[in-house]
Amino acid sequence: MMKYFSLLLLSCGFTFAQATHPWQQHVDYKINVDFDVKSFQYTGEQTVVYKNNSPDDLNTVFIHLYPNAFQPGSEMDIRLQNNPDPDRRMATGIKEGDKERFESRIAKLQPNEIGLLELADVRCNGQKITVLQKGTLAQLLFSKPIKAGEKVTFKWNFKGQLPVQIRRSGRNNKEGIAISMSQWYPKIAAYDTEGWHANAYIAREFYGEWGNFDVKIAIDKNYTIGGTGILQNPTEIGHGYSTKFKQNVRPDGKLVWHFKAEKVHDFTWAADDKYIHDQAQLDNGTVLHFFYKDNPKILENWKGLQPDAVRVMNFYNQLIGTYPYKQYSIIQGGDGGMEYQMCTLILGEGKYDGLLGVTAHEMGHAWFQGLLASNESKYAWMDEGFTSYIEDLALAELKKNTAVNPFTAAYTAVAKLQTSGKEQALTTHADRFEENRSYSVASYFKGQLFLTQLQYLLGKDQLIKGLKTFFDEFKFKHPTPNDLVRILEKQNNVQLDWFVTDWTQTTNKIDYAVTATSDENGRAEILVTRKGLMPMPQQVLVELKNGTSEYYCIPLREMHGNPKFKGSVQADWPWAQPQYRIKTNVLFADLKRVLLDPDGFVADTDRANDIFVNEK
Template sequence: MAILAANQESDMKKTSLIAGLLSLFLLVEGNTLFAQQGRDNNQKDFSEFLDRKGNYYRTASGKPGEGYWQNAADYQIEVALDEANFSLGGKVTITYTNNSPEPLDFIWLQLEQNRFTPDSRGTLTTPIQGNRYNGDTDGGYQISNVSAKVGAKGANSSKHLIDDTRMQVWFAEPIPAKGGKATVSMDFSFKVPVKGMDRMGRLKVNDGWIYAFAQWYPKVAVFDDIEGWNIEPYLGAGEFYLEYGNFDYKVTVPYNHIVVGSGKLMNPGEVLSKELQNRYAKAAQSDETVYLISPEEIKNTALTRPKQDGMITWHFRIQNSRDAAFATSNAFIWDAAKINLPSGKTILSQSVYPMESNSQEAWSRSTEYSKASIEYYSKQWFEFPYETATNVAAEINGMEYPGLNFCHYNSKGASLWGVTDHEFGHNWFPMIVGTNERRYAWMDEGFNTFINHYSSNAFNNGEYPSSLTQTRRFNSYFTNEGREGIDNYPDVTDTRNLGMVAYMKPGIGLIMLREYILGPERFDNAFRSYIKTWAYKHPQPNDFFNHMENVSGENLSWFWKGWFYGNGNIDLGITGVQPYGGNYLISLVNKGDFPMPVLLEISFEDGSKERVKLPVEIWQRGDSWTHLLKTSKKVTAVEIDPDKVITDINLGNDSWPVEIYKK
């Protein structure tokens, strides 16, 4: 009986121990056994949502594949400004290289000035009340003398078709695959719009006219391995997708004009007076801003110009670029300074602006801002590749081209810094990393908004801090029923939402990825590698996703799906904190639409704090989780996301006890 009693007591202890362990298991899991039975797990949130498999052209690691190719276009352009008629006209010769694996019977060109006609698709799809992309409707190209031939001795063809903002040019014989070359030339002219869809145009100021020239020449559309010909029309919000090549262009203007353009000025001795050449050389060696033409010298052409009548031709060149833009005026103040690049190379930062913009609170600091922006991005991400970085004051809220911006002439202070920094940031996205802006605005606007965040916080010890420092200030949009997803094409997105869809939401997403999910070191390694890998190439969204995952070493499908290809929200919460066997159990819940890691900050009675980061995988099997915190200290408070990096839409359940949340 004693043995039986002992066995019974032993069995009872075992049963009690098993029951205790089972109770702990159920508690730690934050659920009951019955609740777990038949319950769907959350694996769907973690599974692949897009076909991101590699192929011959693009690898699964997010790099160009063995068979990757892209075509190229080199441009020689000569134009002249006719101020009497507000028109620009001249000739373009395009040398096109077909690196694709198939012969091409024709090529497509973009004729973006044709947007400025009464029956253009862009005009006819503009709402009655108008929007930012309103434009004049009395313009459009005049095209003549079209000539196209394959190789040096091919037969000439003039066959072409113009439809809205696209032009199809046919050849007498196909352009051979894998390196075949063709040339296309034509004469063109157009009336310069006053309102050029907030991207180009002309502005009357007290001392004359300012002409901002963009989308000014017929340019080749992209032929790629994803779509073939990318022939979306130019409507408004959708920007550009262009091939890379070399640009050699000459601009003839009245003698009293100053011209600034993308790339390097090739003939300073012909267009600048001796005095101006000396000042130009001085500025190229100065970290402080130097006047080339001071406010008092705007009309003093005898001092600054080499001739005093007629017309004069300015010659520019930019290599390995996807576009070129320029500005000309007889009303410019002109200043410049040296930009110091990480390699030791120096280039020129310069600004041109009218008297209306002349103020130490405004455009007198433009060159300082430009220099700081280019130097920061070059050091942090990838070195700036062009010979000049030019900021032009015009009646344009902000628009970017390789090495040259148009920013509003009334901007000042934080506004001028912000637009200058943003437009120069575009030299990395999409000028260096050549994405398709017309389809994926988030891959240039969003990425640029992200790098602007850090540049702004770094400039002059935080003189103009980033608006994205407090990400939750945008929660009213994230909870609005009228919100739209990042993956919307820009021309489809409600223009009232475009700032969030293309700029802020993807920018915030990358901040969360860097600061909360991956950490700065892993993120920066991956992001720099992405830029270097795809510099002067054409990445697609999948290339970005794959490359970031492979370099950072993290499967981020749940994040791409939830944030970039979904419209849901984040809501992590604490449901309870209780002592357990000398330690603590912290019960958590995910009430949001997709998972996120959980960063906890625990406060103790002795005044110390500890941070614990729980991986995103805690949500794979359900929407609740209990964390066992091993500590001998008394816990007084627990808070999720103490730095408030993520856009959690419910502040009320982020902390325990609830009343500690006062931020």
Template sequence: MKRSFAILFAFIMSQFQAQQGPYYQQSAKYKMDIDVNAEKFTYEGKQTLDYKNNSPDQIDVVYFHLYWNAFKPNSMMDQRVAGQGKNGDSRLQKDGVSRLASIPKDQEGAQNIHWIKQNGKTLKFEIQETVMKVYLAEPIQPNSSTTFALEWDAVIPQQIRRSGRNNREGVDMTMTQWYPKIAEYDYDGWATFDYIGREFHAPFADFDVTIKINKDYVVGAGGILENPSEVKGYDPNAKIKADKNKTTWRWTAKNILDFAWAADKDYIVKSFDVPQGPKVFLVYQNNDKTKVWEEAQPYLKKYFQLMNSRFGKYVYPTYAFIQGGDGGMEYGMCTMILGEAQDIEGLMGLMAHEGAHSWYQQMLATNEPMRPWMDEGFTSYAEGYVMNQLFPPAQELPNPFVNSINGYRNFIKRGIEEPAVWLGDHHDNGTSYTYASYVKGELYLVQLGYIMGEQNLAETLKQYYDQWVLKHPSDRDFLHIAQKVSGMDLKWFHHYWINTTKTIDYAIKDVKYDAKSTTITLVNNGQVPMPVDFSVITKDNKLVNYQIPMNMTHTWKEKDVYGEFKTMPYWPWTQKEYTITVPYSKSQLAAIGIDFSQRLADVNPNDNVIEVK
């Protein structure tokens, strides 16, 4: 019996380990030839895709994304926008009515697949709106490769969301998510969410893209231009090579998630080098409304240096800011942004956010449709951190994230919060999506800095980059590093902040003054337990900090960039009130309070501080 049990136990453990498995990620190599009819806003495409199955699974079908099929009346995107009414994305509607419903027939998005082959064999496929399911002639075995070939033609849609023709600033073509793009396959299976209007996910891939277009156009793209001396805009000594009034542009890129480009006759191109990289390109229409771009170079140099120092080195050789799209959207080695700006701080705020996506969406490529808070939130944190240094506020703030915390507090009062754990496209309210993904994701890091100390947070972000750059991490991977760095159990916080809409609300309930001491009773009026930083300021301007830990972390914060702390007995999360006695009389005290650093996302901070008179 003992031997049989041992064999059974060993079998069970082997199965468990097999289920967990070592980390893997798929890889792809695209070679594309594109011929653009600029007058009709159409193009013809040929694509070869070498695909490597690094998973332990046999693959019998593959999926491609055909995003442009969403841009037509009665598409799923149109239905979703119509169903949300004025609660949806304002860019997709006008007066509460979906803009997609009125797209003219000749401006509907379309990706028409002529055929697809695997190793020369024609394959059966099904178009499921923005997803193409392909039945393989030969299964792709683990650790083996296959080659797909496709031909298709496409109609560039009316510009409504991110992609399309003739955006509101007059850019002719914004070519994003524009080609049949193989879906990501990982431990969770195929990432085949329909395109409803929000985010994307993909395997890392290499690209070799040739674009034939009217010779009057300038192309901006995320990648390396291999023939700048033969095309317009990049080399002042270029000898334009044209064949039947068209020039050929060749772009390459390695290990990025997607290849995006834009084209316009009025683009100019400027470039400069950032010390220790990258080479930055600015591609935009040169007019009175975009003149602020002239001021961006010194700020962008410092921006990349700050990002490289704080969040890990940008690994690609180039980055391009390209005027296009409908706001700002990140892609491999580039972003599409609206170019008209009132001042340099406004333009840099947009550039800082979209550029930071190169860290939190591209190099650290989380599944954004599933976990938008990791992408948008971490990016917003990086944006806030860097912008605070590029444009120091006139009045010094307690921390760079005070405005985000105040915005969150005001939003909570509306009673429409939705959990950050929800899938990106499945939020019912556009504003609720913004706060769940951008703001609560940003404050996730702010609250971690408060809980475990800013030094530990900085080290966590560094190790997160070092361990997961050019991979597909999840929230579990990030949390594992945060717990290892801090020595704390942080699963409780992750659950409350991401999976629920419960809030933090601590208060000073009572104060009793004695001859040589003061006793303060604190109360937890909220639903999210937290450790508490409690401080006193004496009449002679001495600041004394006390850390009231919470038992669920099991390890306490002893210091922070905001000061050192005297550790008090822990506050059990089940306990409503807590009493702390400090060795100062009323005559010695100027103020007492919770969270003088103002990092705690307490929804009612008005009862956190008392001025002693």
């Protein structure tokens, strides 16, 4: 999703000893939905073929009913009312003297404005089954378990109501988009080696099973749809999806749009009666679709966006691995930016740099978390942070930014959080952060620095090589952080457990300081001190008054291998030893200054003590 400070509470840590799930459930969806553009209500029939690939017999299945979060008294509503810094899109600030309090927008929704999703006539293999609905979840109870290896067919009817746009899914938002349909259908919850991931929806992240979607949407003939999947009946809808050439209109004035998507874990769509639809093609043949309002204020930006979006996506194809689907849609959805399968919904107005930035970020999600479907709720920093990393590389390439470190904004944000007293470990569940800002900085920026620190340790070429291997081995799976780390360890013959432990499971800080003194022979000695609890190997640059310089590499013993640094390699530094001394052959009188990490890649919370200047 777009970088924006959102919501939430507190949690415990999680270790990464678990390997990638040795099996995955498989879910195929067939959905027929009829949408009323006047009432924003919809009814549907759904067939779900569920393959239990786990070794467990399942006595229950959970189903997400996400739209029910947008009701007064829902868990999302209550969380908004009790959050110290709620998402300003979801809560209204009210000044009371020198203080500000917030009122949940959800709490004020009327019955015809709320979100709603309800199941009816739920059957498994033709037999009616018991359903317990609990807010944004439904639980199916069986008289006979679904055996390990068994395939079953669920069928049910559903009815829903699209809420007034508050967050992500909604109607008639501030940019005038009529319909944004994300997380709109009954969706089977994920089940893996940790059991069911049956989390209530309180405006955070998602996690779903891989499968195939066959979706038919009946909607007013004047509306154009963009979203997940490949349109199966373009000639019935009209040339280039334009309803100007529509055929096969039903007696009720509706057209049926038929989409199919293979090997995806979600299905999203948006519709409007004033969408412009443009297309562009990538080097690998994938077609980019652009859906945006016929609004003179934004036409120039959206036309200019198209060649830049092609360049960005071609860059990602080369950087990480080839996007495998035949289409990707960039859709003006009117609410921030959010990644979905084969598409994104983004804000369409504002300045061009903002439009390009959010587009580059959301397109990066086609890899992280679209194709590498990590559990966003537990590892939000994997999809947000890794996407932010490749986004900054793409924008640097596009704008010809030759800076050694193009990620400086992330360093500033993380250092500020780490010294604020409000940081929580990256292993905190996305729903359990106390404050929105803490969640946002952790997931977007500290997650991004997870990769920049690995780039510092291993070199950019080795990191990118590792990311390519990660993509090749784990696309269409549910990888954990350990999967990438193990690839990098094997590839570079080093150990990185110490790095994962401190960076993700604690709030330990990196802080090193450097000074220099003269020994009894007048030669310079460099003294490096570890002041924070998190260890890092150190690269030291010694500059002389005559304009020459020397580099020193201090390995970390726990890494059991040398970092990819310039300079002479010193003896390794055990973590428990707080200081390290380098004896040089340089006269102290000739010394100009000493710098730790001259390229600025270490996430050191106090850069001021990373430099020593000889004033003598």
